[in-house]
Amino acid sequence: MRGARGGRLSQGLATRDERTDAAAHELVASELAAAPGNAPVRPQVSVAIGVDLVEIAQVAAALETFGERYLRRLFTSSEIDACRRAGGGYAIERLATRFAAKEAALKMLEPAPDEVPEWHEIEVRSLPSGASEIALAGAAARLAARRAIRSVAMSASHEGGFATAVAIGWGESSCRCKSVGLDNA
């Protein structure tokens, strides 16, 4: 497929990851504090996934109708710059894959109806290699921390008038569990 982008593991969620990590540590600490004192601590792996599909023509139509207001509402300045064509205008398929990636990340985070992050809090960053990564901030980072998601990988592509993206988040927290089953094996 044209325009394929390899997935890349973001190294801890970039510059905003420290906040994500700190929140995750606080979460784990509170869980441990609430757990029975003599229960063994075990790693617990969290994995979450989201996917989205966007019709590129709809992105083109929205940009033509609403112009800069459409761009500024959905995308950060960095994302907009990454989608500019050298000769002027925008690479619509790049905008479409970024929107799909934001939506995929949103699905991965599974926000409650009253805690939906802003579009700008899920940013798709272009890397020199041609791959992209997702950086989370604000409410998006807090949701990730709550779900013990410490790293996010994404992959996006476009073909035949559609753009698609997948976001996978994972992390490890600790839990204290009562000794049952395999503990005695």
Place this chain on the structure above:
Amino acid sequence: MDEPIRRILGEHAHLQADVAELGDDSDLYQAGLTSHSSVSVMLALEDEFDVEFPQEMLRKKTFGSIHAIRDALAQLGAVVA
């Protein structure tokens, strides 16, 4: 009057269903509204009614039905006769 809302849905929502046949409480997402087309609907509503949807209203349920859209516009002070 829901005419402007229905017109905007017809122009920007890319629904699979005929807007004229949708009921007041018909589920627009079931009718084909997507996350991206809901953004276009939101921007068109802002232009039509001279309002701006704040972040806390940018939820799926805000655009879930004609009834929900009308309520959201009323909450924003838009005049919907």
